[in-house]
Structures are given as structure tokens and as C-alpha cells.
Amino acid sequence: MSDHHDGHDHDHDPIARRNALRAEALESLLIERGIVDPALIDAVVARFEQDIGPLNGSKLVARAWIDPEFRTRLIADPWAAAEELALATGPERTPIVVLENTAATHNVVVCTLCSCYPSSLLGLPPTWYKSPPYRSRVVREPRAVLREMGLDLPADTEVRVWDSSAEVRYMILPARPAGTDGWSEDRLATLVTRDALIGVARPEVSARG
Amino acid sequence: MHGIHDLGGMHGFGSVAKEPDEPVFHARWESRVLGMVYQVVGYGWANIDAFRHGIERTPPVDYLTLGYYGRWRASLERILVERGVLAPGDVAARAAGATVPATPLPASPTAVEYGFERRLDAPPRFRVGDAVRARVTSAAGHTRLPRYVAGRRGVVASMHAAYVFPDTNAHGRGEDPQYLYNVRFGAAELWGAGAEPGMSLRIDLFEPYLEPVA
Numbered sequence: 001m002s003d004h005h006d007g008h009d010h011d012h013d014p015i016a017r018r019n020a021l022r023a024e025a026l027e028s029l030l031i032e033r034g035i036v037d038p039a040l041i042d043a044v045v046a047r048f049e050q051d052i053g054p055l056n057g058s059k060l061v062a063r064a065w066i067d068p069e070f071r072t073r074l075i076a077d078p079w080a081a082a083e084e085l086a087l088a089t090g091p092e093r094t095p096i097v098v099l100e101n102t103a104a105t106h107n108v109v110v111c112t113l114c115s116c117y118p119s120s121l122l123g124l125p126p127t128w129y130k131s132p133p134y135r136s137r138v139v140r141e142p143r144a145v146l147r148e149m150g151l152d153l154p155a156d157t158e159v160r161v162w163d164s165s166a167e168v169r170y171m172i173l174p175a176r177p178a179g180t181d182g183w184s185e186d187r188l189a190t191l192v193t194r195d196a197l198i199g200v201a202r203p204e205v206s207a208r209g
Numbered sequence: 210m211h212g213i214h215d216l217g218g219m220h221g222f223g224s225v226a227k228e229p230d231e232p233v234f235h236a237r238w239e240s241r242v243l244g245m246v247y248q249v250v251g252y253g254w255a256n257i258d259a260f261r262h263g264i265e266r267t268p269p270v271d272y273l274t275l276g277y278y279g280r281w282r283a284s285l286e287r288i289l290v291e292r293g294v295l296a297p298g299d300v301a302a303r304a305a306g307a308t309v310p311a312t313p314l315p316a317s318p319t320a321v322e323y324g325f326e327r328r329l330d331a332p333p334r335f336r337v338g339d340a341v342r343a344r345v346t347s348a349a350g351h352t353r354l355p356r357y358v359a360g361r362r363g364v365v366a367s368m369h370a371a372y373v374f375p376d377t378n379a380h381g382r383g384e385d386p387q388y389l390y391n392v393r394f395g396a397a398e399l400w401g402a403g404a405e406p407g408m409s410l411r412i413d414l415f416e417p418y419l420e421p422v423a
Binding site (some may be wrong): 113114 | 215216217218221222224225227228231233234235236238239240241242243244245248249252261264273275276277278279282289294295300301304309311312314323324325326353354355357369370372373375389391399400404405406407408410411413414415
């Protein structure tokens with residue numbers, strides 16, 4: 001129903017085939033006319049395939065969990081905090097607001113009008129984030145959507161849905177899960193998934209540790 | 210505009226499908242489209258608001274079936290034809306292996322420095338805590354005021370800086386910077402008596418989208 005034509009089953013899906021053919025035709029025309037440089041396309045693709053991803057967010061969160069002063073700096077200026085950890089980021093420094101999730105308040109982020117996301121810090125968003133089911137539903141029935149995605153929130157947790165409708169971007173700072181006392185920063189970072197940075201999951205220590 | 214892109218609150222799209230270990234791109238063409246958009250927007254052939262408006266003008270059935278990068282591709286084609294970089298039919302002809310005559314190009318635009326925050330001398334109209342109503346509009350152009358908040362009452366929760374106003378910038382009518390507010394809306398105000406309990410919405414709205422509530 002939604003966005004599942006993105007390139008799957010290329011040879012048999014006429015829409016994927018048309019997208020591929022026309023993208024290739026467009027690129028060759030724009031190169032001929034001097035509008036785009038293929039080497040710069042390569043560079044942007046490499047940036048997102050190799051350099052920038054959710055691991056940036058995992059590292060920021062793990063440091064914030066073990067260092068309260070860093071946590072304050074992260075909330076005050078996420079880009080300066082990213083520089084402090086020497087993270088690879090894109091040049092587009094869209095303002096980012098860091099939202100803290102607690103037992104009392106659970107924040108979750110969406111962009112109903114397109115798919116705005118803090119890409120220069122966290123990489124490109126997943127397909128589900130860009131899909132009509134998520135964009136249409138999470139502003140109306142966030143608990144139901146989160147439950148379907150595997151996160152069953154207690155009834156007394158307030159849910160705040162953030163529709164990023166302008167040029168401000170949002171990143172979740174999840175709560176540190178119980179059972180992680182004494183963990184190293186690197187090990188803590190492994191608990192922080194991309195889904196937790198969007199607010200559709202919470203970091204958890206599995207039963208087997 | 211009241212387009213298919215304005216999805217907030219709609220029914221009927223089913224459940225959210227997560228893909229385990231999803232790759233960054235599902236096909237090479239998706240990555241090429243992303244790289245082209247970064248340059249076309251970065252070099253000023255179209256600003257980000259015009260590009261978004263190009264996506265919004267994808268016919269509704271195509272919008273829902275082309276996929277995310279397919280919509281980007283369609284918007285790129287649409288905008289570059291409108292800018293005179295491509296003639297209508299050029300992309301289809303090249304894709305079919307036909308000869309595409311050279312087009313005399315329009316003058317190169319000036320590359321724009323990235324960033325949308327602007328300084329305004331005039332003071333903001335609203336303050337944190339003010340009761341506001343999101344305006345009802347049926348303008349056909351680009352806007353970042355979604356249907357599901359239009360006409361609803363909320364409260365200014367926090368202030369951002371002033372930013373380039375997408376509603377004018379998308380249409381070549383200048384940046385016309387406006388203050389941006391984060392506004393809180395209650396569940397029942399948006400969704401009525403059957404709203405999900407214990408939820409609220411926060412959304413960033415430009416000053417012209419808001420009117421005071423007495």
C-alpha cells in the first residue's frame with residue numbers, strides 16, 4: 001500500500017523500473033547540461049552510506065548517560081556536542097532540539113507533510129518513517145502505533161507527538177535503562193537504536209544481557 | 210495546498226511496516242536522485258521549499274505509488290522543466306533511447322548558503338502561554354500548515370527564531386521571514402471525544418498561520 005516500491009524486485013515491478021530508467025536519463029541529461037557533477041553525487045552518497053548514521057546519536061546518548069555535564073551541553077547545543085565527540089556530520093546544520101524521554105513523558109517524532117529528519121546528524125530516515133501509515137497515524141493514535149511497533153507504554157505515561165513541520169529538527173534522548181550500572185560508554189551506545197532516537201522504541205537490556 | 214502529502218490524521222493506510230536491517234538505499238537510482246537533489250537545491254536551481262512543493266504537486270495516485278525517492282525524482286523533473294533546464298519530454302525521450310536536442314540553458318542561479326534562520330527587527334506577535342488558533346485556509350500554494358491543525362485551538366509552548374517563510378519562498382516571492390512558534394494542541398481539540406487518552410501534539414507553526422484566541 002505505501003512506500004514499498006522503492007527499488008524492490010526491480011525487474012518485475014514496473015514502477016521501480018520506470019523510476020530507475022528515468023533517474024538514469026535525468027542524471028545523464030543534467031550532467032550533459034552541466035547542472036550536476038556525478039563525482040559530487042558520489043560524495044553525497046558516500047557520506048550517507050559510510051559516514052553519517054544513527055551511530056552518531058547512539059554515541060551522543062551514551063555519553064549523556066554517563067556524564068551529566070555533557071547531557072546539559074547536548075541539550076543546549078547538539079551540534080557543539082557532536083563536535084566535542086568528533087562525530088562525522090553533514091554541512092547542513094539545521095537547528096536540532098533534543099527531547100528527553102522519561103517514565104512520565106514519552107516524546108515521538110514525525111513529519112506529516114514530508115519526511116523531515118535530522119539527516120546531517122543521524123543519517124537518512126528509515127522507509128517506515130517516510131511512509132503514509134506512520135505519517136498519517138502517529139499524530140492521531142500514537143499509543144496504538146507504538147504498540148504495533150513493539151513499544152507498549154504504561155497508561156500513566158504522557159505521550160507527546162512532535163510534528164516537525166518547519167526547519168527545526170528533533171532528536172530523542174531516551175532514558176538509560178535499568179540494569180546498566182557500570183557499563184562502559186561503548187556498551188551503552190549499543191542499546192541506543194535509530195528507532196529509540198525517533199521515539200518509537202526504548203533502549204532495553206535483554207533478558208540475556 | 211490541500212494535497213495528498215498532507216497525511217496527518219488520515220485513515221486507511223494500514224500498519225507501519227518496519228524492515229529489519231534496512232539498507233540506506235534500496236536501489237542505486239535512489240542514491241543518484243538524492244545526490245542530484247542536493248546539487249539542484251544547493252546550486253539554487255530550486256530552493257528547498259520549491260522542491261517540496263514540487264513533491265506535493267505529484268498527482269495523488271503517483272504520490273502513493275512512486276515511493277519516496279520516486280516522488281523526489283518526479284519533483285526534480287517537474288521543477289527543472291519549469292525552470293527551463295529541461296524541455297517537456299526530454300527525460301522520457303532519453304529514457305527511451307531517443308535523441309534529445311540540446312536546450313539553451315537559462316542563466317545559472319546563484320548558489321545559496323545553507324540556513325533558514327533570519328533576524329527580524331519587529332517583535333513577535335505571540336508569547337509563550339498565549340492561546341492561539343491555527344488559521345483555516347484553502348490556498349492552493351505551498352504551506353507548512355497541515356489540515357489537521359487548521360481551525361484548532363492551541364497554546365504557544367515555546368518560541369523559535371525567525372525563519373524564511375516557505376509559503377512565499379516556494380513561489381519565488383521572497384524569503385519574507387516570520388517568527389516560528391512551537392504550539393501545543395490537546396488530543397480532544399484535534400480528534401474529538403474519541404481521542405486517544407494521555408497524548409498531545411507539538412508542532413512548529415509560522416506566525417501568519419496563527420491568530421489570537423480571546
